[in-house]
Amino acid sequence: MNDFLFNSWVFGISISILGYQLGLFLKKKFKSPLFNPLLISILAIMLFLVVFHVDYDSYYSGAKYLGYLLTPATICLAIPLYQQLDLLKKNCKAILIGITAGVFASLGSVYLLSRLFSFNHQQYVTLLPKSITTAIGIGISEELGGLVTVSVVAIIITGILGNIAAEKICSIFHIHEPIAKGLALGTSAHALGTAKAMEMGKIEGAMSSLTIGMAGLFTVIMVSLFSHLM
Amino acid sequence: MKSLHQLSIILAITFLAEIIKHFLPFPIPSSIYGMVILLIALNAGWIPLEKIKDTGEFFIEIMPLMFIPAAVGLIVSFKQLDGIFIPVTITIIVTTFIVSAVTGVVSQWVIRFERRRSK
Numbered sequence: 001m002n003d004f005l006f007n008s009w010v011f012g013i014s015i016s017i018l019g020y021q022l023g024l025f026l027k028k029k030f031k032s033p034l035f036n037p038l039l040i041s042i043l044a045i046m047l048f049l050v051v052f053h054v055d056y057d058s059y060y061s062g063a064k065y066l067g068y069l070l071t072p073a074t075i076c077l078a079i080p081l082y083q084q085l086d087l088l089k090k091n092c093k094a095i096l097i098g099i100t101a102g103v104f105a106s107l108g109s110v111y112l113l114s115r116l117f118s119f120n121h122q123q124y125v126t127l128l129p130k131s132i133t134t135a136i137g138i139g140i141s142e143e144l145g146g147l148v149t150v151s152v153v154a155i156i157i158t159g160i161l162g163n164i165a166a167e168k169i170c171s172i173f174h175i176h177e178p179i180a181k182g183l184a185l186g187t188s189a190h191a192l193g194t195a196k197a198m199e200m201g202k203i204e205g206a207m208s209s210l211t212i213g214m215a216g217l218f219t220v221i222m223v224s225l226f227s228h229l230m
Numbered sequence: 231m232k233s234l235h236q237l238s239i240i241l242a243i244t245f246l247a248e249i250i251k252h253f254l255p256f257p258i259p260s261s262i263y264g265m266v267i268l269l270i271a272l273n274a275g276w277i278p279l280e281k282i283k284d285t286g287e288f289f290i291e292i293m294p295l296m297f298i299p300a301a302v303g304l305i306v307s308f309k310q311l312d313g314i315f316i317p318v319t320i321t322i323i324v325t326t327f328i329v330s331a332v333t334g335v336v337s338q339w340v341i342r343f344e345r346r347r348s349k
Contacts, residue, residue: 037294056303059302063302069289072289076289076290078264079282102330109329127318130322136259149307153303154318169327183337184331188326195294209265220257
């Protein structure tokens, strides 16, 4: 019975959606950024898999179809971008300088901390693409010889963290301009940051979705300068 | 039928993006090509916004859901972090804070600088 149930592709998808709805419910109830629906659903599903001795592979065999939707969904981010096109043109200087600074900060801070913790080359290059979108990050990690699965997890944890902490960080550093907020979210936390930026407002969301692609591209270009440092 | 129509436009662009990715040698995912294609198509008026808006916004709304399957994979990749778990965690947390603060502060500075100059 259990085998039948857990090996069905419906299982993986259903439990993912249920977990996410649990997260949405708790968030609505407690209204705290700690009750991040994504984080809650991930933890709840992990707990479920462990408690009921379900293999990750059988969960993933169904749930992976949700992941397939990521490409069309990311493409749809062009919609908010299009709606804010004028704003984008008017602020192109701030956008370019902001994202460049952010990508440098990302690669540079990963380098310094890797030095501090004396990571080996493989561990270092695994973390280098941590702030950019999973799809590009995987490519970079592979290219540089990193541990791809760890890169993926680092990227997702970074995203969740950015998603949860964004509002706090913005208020600590007095970042009040909607454009600057969106750029900060997109550059540090890719699509997950963008999900949050969409909740904050249309301008934040558009800026953040623009950043997913640009920060990824800038990282592809700049990463070769950094990968040889260690 | 409306959503079906919108869905087919989105999937057609996705497919086109996959084809472009296949023929170009860069480590750029198909989603980025697709985003550019859709942006150009919307801007040129080839695809009117309302022909894609509802389904597109639905996709964006449920996007966090799509990260769950890969993230739950942490259950199996934990082992590869043996011995470096804490340093890696600290690195991830600290760099995320630094990147969002630097990006936000720098871009806000540029925005305000430009605004002051244009006055």
